[in-house]
Amino acid sequence: MQLISFSLFWTIAIDIGAWVFFHLAISALCLRLPLSTFQNNAFWSRIYPWEKSGALWDKLFRVKAWKGRLIDGATLFRSGYQKKTLHGKGKADLQMFALETKRAELTHWLSILPAPLFFLWNPASVGWLMIVYAIVFNLPFIVTQRYNRGRISKMLS
Template sequence: MQVISFPLFWTIVIDIGAWFFFHMAISVLCLKLPPGAFQNNAFWSRIYSWEKSGALWDQLFRVKSWKGRLIDGASLFKRGYQKKALHGTNREDIETFAMETERAELTHWLSILPAPLFFLWNPPLAGWLMIVYALAFNLPFIITQRYNRGRIKKMLS
């Protein structure tokens, strides 16, 4: 339900600024989480048997064909962990990579959550477009992280 009304120009400026703020704030928050926060095998990050060690995501969405074109958000932050390639081949490097895919996945799940707030200052159609944007922007990253982590977990077992 729209509570505040702005002229179209300012609504667009506020939408862009709000998304920028939410994406950056959530990214910084997730970057500050210690590695131990990702060792609990939470329901959202667990790789399930029906995912076929990540193969399901490639079967459904052909992840291998487009994942290389996604921007790695880690390049925006000094402490970010680049996930374009493994940083080494020993077990610790591979476990760190798997943990960082969990961090990235959490970041993108949390980045979807603010979308309903946009109904406060946008008309209903624009509010729904903000939800579509949040899903369209974040789901490819979530799918890619699940695909990569499924393959890594299979390697580690």
């Protein structure tokens, strides 16, 4: 339900500014989480047998064909861990990469959560559009992290 009304110009400006703020704030928050946070095998981050070590994601979405075109948000932060390529092929390198895919996946799941706030200053139809945007924008990143982590898990076992 729209509680605040702005002109079209200011609504669009606030929408853009709010998304930039939420994406950057959530990313910065997740970067501050200690790596030990991701060493568990939480339900949201574990790779399930039905994912076939990530192969399911490539079969459904052809991840290999487009994942290289995604922006690596780690480049925006000095302490970010870039995931465009492996940092090494040793066991420790693969484990670190897998942990960082969990961090990235959590970041993108959390980046969907602010979408309902846009109903406060947008008409309902635009509020729903913001929810669609949040899902459509973040889903490729979530799928890519699950795909990569599944492959890494297979390499480590």
